[in-house]
Each structure stands twice: as structure tokens, then as C-alpha cells.
Amino acid sequence: MNEQALITDAQQGNLDAFNTLVLHYQDSVFNTALRILGDEDQAADASQEAFISAFKSIASFRGGSFKAWLMRTVTNACYDELRRQKRRPTTPLEPDAGRDDGEEMDSPRWLADPNMTPEQKNEADELEHAIQHCLNNLPLEFKTVVVMADIQGMDYTEVAAAVRVPLGTIKSRLARARLRLRECLQGFAELLPASYRLEGGHAAQ
Amino acid sequence: MNQRDLEVLSAYLDGQLSPSDSARLESRLKTDPELVSVLDDLRAARTLLRQLPQRRAPRNFTLTRKMVGLNPPLPRAYPAFRFATTLATLLFFITFSVNALAPQFQQSLGFEVGGGAAEPELFSVQAPAATEPPAFADAAPTEAPAESVAADAAPQPTAMPTSEASMRAVDTPVAKDGVVGNADDQDQTQVANEAQSVPAPFIPSVWMIVFAVGAIVGAIFMAAMRRSSINRWK
Numbered sequence: 001m002n003e004q005a006l007i008t009d010a011q012q013g014n015l016d017a018f019n020t021l022v023l024h025y026q027d028s029v030f031n032t033a034l035r036i037l038g039d040e041d042q043a044a045d046a047s048q049e050a051f052i053s054a055f056k057s058i059a060s061f062r063g064g065s066f067k068a069w070l071m072r073t074v075t076n077a078c079y080d081e082l083r084r085q086k087r088r089p090t091t092p093l094e095p096d097a098g099r100d101d102g103e104e105m106d107s108p109r110w111l112a113d114p115n116m117t118p119e120q121k122n123e124a125d126e127l128e129h130a131i132q133h134c135l136n137n138l139p140l141e142f143k144t145v146v147v148m149a150d151i152q153g154m155d156y157t158e159v160a161a162a163v164r165v166p167l168g169t170i171k172s173r174l175a176r177a178r179l180r181l182r183e184c185l186q187g188f189a190e191l192l193p194a195s196y197r198l199e200g201g202h203a204a205q
Numbered sequence: 206m207n208q209r210d211l212e213v214l215s216a217y218l219d220g221q222l223s224p225s226d227s228a229r230l231e232s233r234l235k236t237d238p239e240l241v242s243v244l245d246d247l248r249a250a251r252t253l254l255r256q257l258p259q260r261r262a263p264r265n266f267t268l269t270r271k272m273v274g275l276n277p278p279l280p281r282a283y284p285a286f287r288f289a290t291t292l293a294t295l296l297f298f299i300t301f302s303v304n305a306l307a308p309q310f311q312q313s314l315g316f317e318v319g320g321g322a323a324e325p326e327l328f329s330v331q332a333p334a335a336t337e338p339p340a341f342a343d344a345a346p347t348e349a350p351a352e353s354v355a356a357d358a359a360p361q362p363t364a365m366p367t368s369e370a371s372m373r374a375v376d377t378p379v380a381k382d383g384v385v386g387n388a389d390d391q392d393q394t395q396v397a398n399e400a401q402s403v404p405a406p407f408i409p410s411v412w413m414i415v416f417a418v419g420a421i422v423g424a425i426f427m428a429a430m431r432r433s434s435i436n437r438w439k
Contacts, residue, residue: 019267030262150254175215182250
């Protein structure tokens with residue numbers, strides 16, 4: 001995929017070129033939104049909004065990391081979604097039965113990994129829920145940075161470009177976010193399955 | 206453990222420290238178990254986050270043209286056609302006014318261009334009134350066939366004026382010389398009338414054809430450009 005050529009075409013209004021970029025980045029975008037918002041439906045809505053807004057403003061992209069630029073659009077869409085939630089808190093119409101004891105059977109990850117036994121799946125789900133719970137407790141600006149750096153694997157400069165704060169601020173936020181997450185996850189230590197025990201003897205205790 | 210140490214440890218974990226800073230931190234780690242403990246905590250948190258499963262997008266987020274409100278782009282030559290409506294209206298009025306002024310224009314042109322051209326017109330107005338009654342009156346008593354021919358021709362004088370005149374021209378030699386002359390005059394004036402009535406709509410029709418061809422060519426050109434730009438867009 002020649003990303004630069006696709007971006008140039010998209011900037012000239014070529015929707016097919018942009019859609020090729022969408023297909024390439026949609027999983028990263030969705031995962032970022034999912035970890036920031038903690039809800040799949042909201043994350044899907046935010047991702048869609050992010051891509052629409054990205055297409056409309058792609059002319060303003062002036063080079064650099066396209067992923068960082070896209071991540072900025074996603075985080076903005078997530079912030080909009082969170083603001084909307086604050087204004088209009090909603091209660092689900094149906095009780096979310098699948099939430100407490102794991103994912104529903106048609107969860108995309110479950111379909112993507114059919115070799116997992118139900119026990120392994122439960123362990124993974126527990127860990128995932130624990131991490132998501134701790135992420136949800138982080139301040140938004142910490143969460144954004146840690147999601148981009150540690151979940152999306154972006155380097156410091158990319159994160160700084162996406163969040164538009166100095167590199168030093170990124171380092172500081174990332175360090176504090178990691179420490180807070182570790183402290184939060186210690187509360188789940190006994191719930192975590194053996195395969196996910198934290199590294200190092202000190203941390204596992 | 207201060208904030209600065211925390212940041213240095215986190216950056217060290219990501220390999221973001223300069224070699225000299227790394228060396229300094231590593232020597233401190235050998236003597237400070239608290240630093241080691243925090244480094245382990247940070248590493249553990251990072252490992253957990255990295256192990257978090259990457260979900261697949263629940264659906265494709267590809268955009269449709271409707272979603273982004275895209276319309277086919279206008280052809281590049283569009284600005285040239287932006288005033289087409291104004292131009293068409295102007296041409297319409299010009300054509301109308303030329304048509305409305307055409308008879309006067311023609312008359313003044315006839316008078317000015319040559320006196321000879323104006324003469325048949327004068328004759329055409331005067332001749333029928335002056336010559337017809339004597340011709341009819343003289344023809345009636347002299348010959349019955351002439352009367353019948355005139356009577357036959359009477360219901361359709363407008364349709365076949367020339368034939369009526371020629372008939373009379375054939376008949377009249379029997380009756381009078383003066384009538385023959387008159388009939389010849391009438392014949393000439395009618396021919397002149399016809400000759401004049403043919404070029405009258407001829408001049409505007411050239412322009413009409415030019416305008417019509419221009420309009421059709423313009424419309425085809427515009428449609429072709431529109432189509433090609435839509436195809437390119439698709």
C-alpha cells in the first residue's frame with residue numbers, strides 16, 4: 001500500500017483511495033476508541049464519526065505520521081462522545097446480561113480465535129475487563145496517552161503529534177498512567193489467571 | 206521516588222534514554238531496590254497493556270458518497286458556462302427584436318439600396334386595383350370561355366394568382382392591346398412580389414441556423430464534459 005499516494009488522492013476527493021486507508025486503519029482506530037470509551041457500540045460510532053471527519057478535513061493533513069493524525073481525529077471523536085454522554089446520560093433498554101460473565105458468543109474476538117477453550121476465554125475476558133476497568137479510572141489525558149503508546153504501539157513523537165503536547169508531557173503522563181494502572185491492577189492480582197501473572201517477583205505478590 | 210525518577214524509569218523501559226542517561230540509571234538500579242521495584246511495576250503494566258487483545262472492527266467503516274455528502278465535481282470549463290442562461294436570454298431578446306423590426310428594416314433597406322427594387326413593390330400595391338376591373342369588364346362581353354375561365358379561377362384567386370393572370374394573358378389578345386399590357390404588368394409584379402417575399406425570411410433564417418447549430422453544439426459539448434467528469438470521478 002502506497003500510503004502517501006492514497007493520501008494525495010484522498011485529498012483530491014478520491015473516496016476509494018480514502019476507503020483503502022480506512023480498511024487499513026479501522027482496527028487500530030476502533031481499538032483506540034474502544035479503550036478510551038470502554039464500550040463497543042460507542043467505539044464503533046466514534047470510529048465512524050472519526051473517519052467521516054477525517055475525510056472532510058484530510059486536506060489539512062500536512063505530512064508527518066498519518067496514523068498520528070488519524071488518532072487525533074479518533075480521540076476528538078471520543079471526547080465528543082464522552083461530552084454527549086455527560087449531557088445526556090442514558091440507561092440501556094435491555095439488561096446487559098453478557099457483560100458480567102464474559103462476552104457474548106458472537107464477539108468478534110471469540111470468532112477470530114476459535115481454538116480458545118471456554119476457560120481460557122473466561123480468563124482472558126477477566127483480565128481484559130480488569131484492565132479496561134483500570135483504564136476507565138484514569139484521567140482522560142492519561143488514558144489517551146497510554147492507549148496510544150502501549151496499546152497502539154506508537155512512539156513518543158507520534159503520540160506527541162497526535163495529542164499536540166510537548167514530548168516531556170507525554171513522558172510524564174505515560175509514566176504516571178503506567179504506575180496508576182499497576183496500582184489499580186494489583187487489586188485484581190488474585191483474580192488474574194496464572195498465564196497473565198505480572199512480570200517480576202515483586203509485582204506478582 | 207520522585208516524579209523525575211518515575212519519568213526516567215518509564216523512558217528507560219521504552220529505550221528513550223540517551224546512552225549516558227541509561228548508564229547512569231543502570232548504576233543506580235544496582236544499588237536502589239525501590240527503583241527496581243517501580244521499574245518492575247511499570248514493565249508489568251506495559252506488558253499487560255500490550256497483551257490486551259486487539260479487537261477486530263465490528264464492521265467496515267468505509268465511507269459512502271452519501272455519508273460525506275459528495276456530489277460529482279463540475280467540469281473545469283464550468284465557469285465559461287456559468288453565464289449561459291444570461292447569454293441565452295440576451296440572444297432570445299435580440300432575435301425577437303430583429304424579427305419584430307425585420308419588415309421595417311427590409312423596407313428601409315429596399316428604399317436605400319436601389320430605387321429599382323422599390324418600384325415593383327409600388328406596382329404590387331397599385332396594379333391589381335387598377336388593372337383588374339377593366340380586364341374583367343372587357344373579358345366578360347367578348348367571350349364566353351373567358352368568362353367561364355374567370356369564374357372557375359375566381360374561387361381560388363389567392364392560391365393560383367399567376368395561372369389566372371396567364372390565362373387572362375392568353376385570352377386577352379382577342380379583346381384589347383391595352384389589357385394585354387396590363388396583364389403583363391400584373392404578371393411581372395406578381396413575379397417580383399414572389400421574388401421579394403422569398404429573400405425576406407431568408408436572412409434571419411441564416412442566423413437562426415447559426416444560433417441553433419451553436420446551441421446544439423454547445424449543449425452536446427457541455428453534456429460530454431459533464432459525462433467525462435462524472436466518469437473520472439467514479
